[in-house]
Structure formats: structure tokens, C-alpha cells
Amino acid sequence: MNSRNSIIVYLLIFTLAFTSGSVYAQGNMSVKQQNENKQRVEGLVSFLEYLFNTLGGDRATVREKQIITDQSYLKVFKDAEVQIEDDLDEERSSAINKDVQDYLKDIDFFFQKVNFELQIKNISLINSKKGLYTYKVTLVRRMNGTNVKGEKVSSDKIRYIEVNLDEAKDDLKVVSMYSTDISESEINQWWSKIPDEWKIVFLDEVGSDAKLDFSLLKRIANIDKIDISNNKNIKSLKPLETLINLKEINMAHTEITSLKGIQDLKFIEVIDISDTDIADIDELTGMENLRLMFVQNSLVSDLTPLSASKNLQKIYCDNTPISPKAAETFQKSVPNCKVIFDRVNLAEWWGNLSIEWKKMFSRIIGKTKMERNDLLKILNLQAINISDDKTITTLDPIKDFKDLKEIKASNTGINSIQALADMQNLEVLDISYTQVSDLSPIANHKNISKLNFEKTRISSLDVIKGYKKITYLNCEETDIPEKEIEEYISNNPKIQVIYKAIPFTIWWINLSPAWQSAFKDALKMNANDVLTVEQLHDLVFIKQLDLSNNPKLESLEPLTIFKNLRKLNVSNSRISSLDPIKSLNTLEWVDASKNPISTIETLESLQNLRYFNIEFTQVEDASVVANWQELKELKISATYIRSLKPVGRIVHLEKVEFYNTDVKDIGPVLGLNYLKKLVCYNTKISKKDIDTFRNLNEGCEVVYY
Known part of the structure; x- marks a missing residue:
């Protein structure tokens, strides 16, 4: 952090920074480069729209949405601290910012299904400095869908997105999204009127070495935490009235005597006025988001103004005029709130701590000499x-x-x-x-x-x-x-x-490129994506796997590691053996049609199969199917199978297809009482036998010609 003198220098150059308006030099950037950069920004907005719609839609799984909110969002946003002004709640009357992950999770949480359209109206370069360009995108956000209550939602809103392009890193990321576009004149006027003591505080909060410009002032206006504790130069809270997103303020050990200036900041959650001469807290009336209140060693005697703060959890009021009886009365009006006088002898607790723990807490709090308020912060x-x-x-x-x-x-x-x-x-x-x-x-x-x-x-x-x-x-x-x-x-x-991160990782490394590509497709990943440990476990425990139409796959050996596979489709590949899946007894559905497979005799243990398809293979013997008593549908058409005897033992079979085979005898399936459909054209079965079957199984559809 720079010295006080450096801060004052920035204050002095502020006027010069705004005399010519917000016109930023574009350096030596060519028109072609400007257009290319804008096209990249357009692509980023397009991908952002895709993320929104994936979260708001009903096609992605819970896990896929979680990957977006936990990881993939970083492909678009600078980091987890990017702020987005909430536009999802149409009933909200005041602007509020959210961390990007919270905003993305809300898209999934607040809607049954919702669709976003981000229609770009303008892209302008608003800042350029040493290879770092900031673009401002003006767009119309169209939102249509159904909220979590089942109500129809439809709204159009002008939104602004600021995007940073770091030329050196070739990195393009969103740094903010908002609807409330603060004008330069308004924020300039506010800044010019506040005392230097407050300007120093604000610049400390955002980093005093940053360039003092419109973008920096907007960051100041969006500050959500302020700590002016022990600052004897601050006399008034009036400069805070513009900080509508303020959530926490610590004014302990200051000369503040009035809370005027924060009465309209309805999103404040934590206030510390301990060790001040503040006696009146009427300005806090109606602050519904207030969670914690520190008033110890102050002149506060009446907690009534906080009665409407139903989210209030704790009030610390040691050494105040507040009586235990008054505290008890207040707790009845706000039953979820605890009025605490002293639950732990903090000085004794701190004194008994080991050196190691004292160092740890000092690192967490950022102080070595602890005062009572610091110990309370630790305790909370x-x-x-x-x-x-x-x-x-x-x-x-x-x-x-x-x-x-x-x-x-x-x-x-x-x-x-x-x-x-x-x-x-x-x-x-x-x-x-x-x-x-x-x-x-x-x-x-x-x-x-x-x-x-x-x-x-x-x-x-x-x-x-x-x-x-x-x-x-x-x-x-x-x-x-x-x-x-x-x-x-x-x-x-x-x-x-x-x-099993290590074994699964070794297994993955040893896979052929064809198999890695197939598995990434199954997980809906890009070819260049690197699997995380979590994704590896997801893969091994995946329930459905579609590897069809992949001629590069010749062996199913990589599947032996799978633990919970229920549905497998490997049709139209080059698989020559099903032997590797013989131990996957969780399988319920298998399509291995159109493969050079010649035997299925090792699959006896697949007792949970309900669907099995080996059409257009070289299989001759179907004896093993007699063991699959859960089987409901069997497709053995265009194979070398000639006998239906094993099929006739599958008591609950509902559908069987064996067209284009040399089957002569339909007798084995005459007694299958649950059979609903039989497809047997182009076989050696006579029409007479088919008529007999139809007479005995009137409820079964027969396809024969």
C-alpha cells in the first residue's frame, strides 16, 4: 500500500483526469485489430449466453450445472470476486451486487426453466493502458421462462458488461455486469464533495496505486465492506450514502456520534459501533438484512429500532446502558436473536492460548495486538x-x-x-x-x-x-x-x-487417444479439457455410456474398471469381444449390434439385463440368454443363431426379434405368456407355424411376411 503522500497525489490529479471526459487513447491499435477484438468480445458474450441457458434449462444434469458454477465460469469471468448486479428478481426495488458464483447458482435455483438472449447493441473501448484494454458491452437482456413458483417470467432490460483484454496473456474475461450505469457527472460530483479523510479510506479499500478514473470510482461506489475503526479523523458517515451495496461497516473506536448517512443502505448485514459515543440507533430501523450488531462500550440504551430486523442473530452489548430486562424484552420481539453480554472470558481465553494458536489467529485477523473487538471477531x-x-x-x-x-x-x-x-x-x-x-x-x-x-x-x-x-x-x-x-x-x-484418485488417474493415462476422446464426449467435455479427479470418479461411476458409431474402438477392456454402468451402447463399432464386460453385473441395457462379435457365452453373470441387442453380428449360440430371467427385450436378427430353445426359457420376455436368420422352429417361444411383440420375417419358419403361434398368443403382435 502507498503512503499517505502518494494517496494525496492521486487526489490532486483527479481533476485533471476528468477535465477532458472519459476519452481513452487507443494507442497504436489498428482498425483491423479493434474489429478483431470486438469480434472476440462478441464471442465471449455468446458463450456467456450459452452458460446462462445451460443453467436455466432442464437438459443439463445437476453435476453438469455444478461444474459450470464451480469451474467453467472461469472461462468467462476474471475470478470468483467479479460482481454482477442482480437482475433475476423483478420485484427487487434496489440494486444489489452478487458474487458471480452466487448469481449463476441463482439462475438454476430461482427458475424451473428460463431462457436468456443477450442482444448486443454496442461495444466500445472505454480504457486502454499498457496492453490492457477494457471494453464496455451494451446489450438487451431478454429473459423468458417459469420461476420456481410456477409463474411465467418475461422481461427485457438494458445491461452493461465490462470485459478486460490482457494482450500479453491473450486473456479475455468479464470483470463486471450491471444495469445501473452511474453517470460520470453524478459520481464526479459525489467524489468532489466528500472530505479528504474519506477519500483516503476509499482509495485504501480499492488499492491506492490504481489509476484514479471513472472505472475506479465505480469500484468505490460498489464497495461492500468498510473498516474505519480507530480512525479519529472520520466525523460523519454521510459519504457512505452512495454505497448502496454496503454490507459491513466497522466504526469502532472512532469519533462518530451519529448513524446519519447509512439509513438508506438496506443491505447492511454487520455493523460495529463499539467504543463510540453513539447513543441513538434510529437510523437502523427497517434494516431487514442486519445479522450482527456490536454496540459494547457505547451509549446505546434502546434496541427497539432493531425490532424489524428479523434476520438479526446476535447483538453484543457489554458495558452499555442496556439492562438485562430490556434485552429479554427485545429477544421476545426478535426470537432468533441473542443479546450477548459476555459468554466467554475473552481475555482469559486469549491468555491461555498456545503461541501457535495466537500466531494463527493473528494471521487470520491481520493483527498481533488484540483488543476486545478483535477477540469477538475471532469468536464469531x-x-x-x-x-x-x-x-x-x-x-x-x-x-x-x-x-x-x-x-x-x-x-x-x-x-x-x-x-x-x-x-x-x-x-x-x-x-x-x-x-x-x-x-x-x-x-x-x-x-x-x-x-x-x-x-x-x-x-x-x-x-x-x-x-x-x-x-x-x-x-x-x-x-x-x-x-x-x-x-x-x-x-x-x-x-x-x-x-481412488491414483488408480483412476493411472487408468486414464494408459488409455488410447481414441478412448480418451470417446469418454470426454460422454462427459460432454472439449477435446483439450483436462479431467479433474472428480470427473474421473464421475466417469467410472457413470450409469449410461454411448460409444456407438466409433470405428476406432476395437476392445472394451477399458470398461472393466466401471462400477455402476447400467446402459451401454457400442453399436456400429469394431468391437470383437464382449468378454471385458462380463463382470459388469450392474448392466441392464446393452446394444452391441453391428460389430464383429462371434460369441456371448461368457456373459452369464449379467443377471440384471433387461435389453440385449446383438443384431448383425456373427454370434451362433444364444444359450447364455436362458440365464437372464430379467430380460424383457432381445434382438438377435441377422445373426447365425438357428435355435430359439434358450429364448424359450426367458419366462418374462416381452419382445423378441430374429428376422434374417435361419431359425426354423418357433415352438420354443409358444409358451412365453408375457410376449407382446415377435419380429421374424425372412426366416425358415412356415406360415402354418406362425398362424398356430398367433392363435395361441392373441395378445402378441407378430411381424412376418
């Missing part, structure tokens, strides 16, 4: 990452952190998670590469959604079998029997389970 942390610190050997110091939702303790020195026993809000836990051997302390933690205990001493999945919200589990290199893991996966197909 919702996420802690202590990974890769072997000096941390116990989790006991955080046993009272009831608000924790995420703990990452990978590759630490811990051997127990007993300290987590009362953390019912825990959602994400990573204890991989530790000596932990017992999960029982979290047996009742029903909110856990992601759990990683890779390379630990855990020996059973019993504890997590009752988890209803879990979506991700990593149990790689543990003592859990492989059979138990695969049974769990089979019973919980929607849960992403990682347990």
Missing part, C-alpha cells in the same frame, strides 16, 4: 483455515466457536476432532492428512455438506450415513474397505465420492 468467525501448520496439534481452542461453518485443518498435527462435538452449524470440514481416526464427535452434525478425510486413519463410513445434506466426500487412502465405499456410492448416487 464462520470459517477457519489452519491447513499445513504442523504446530497445531489440538482443536480445543475453538471448541466454543459455535458459529463456525467451515474448518480446514488439512496436514496439521491434530489427532482428534472431539472439540467439534457441539458445532452443529458446521458445513465444511477438511481433516485430510492428519492422524484423526474417529468421526463420532460429528455424528449428529446434520448440516455437513462437504467432508474430506483423505489419508487419515478413519476405518468406517457409519458416522456419515445419516448425513442428508452431504454432497462431497473424500475418503482416499483410508482404512475403509473398498466394498463399503462402493456400496455407499451405490446407495447415494448424487454424492461426489473420491476414493
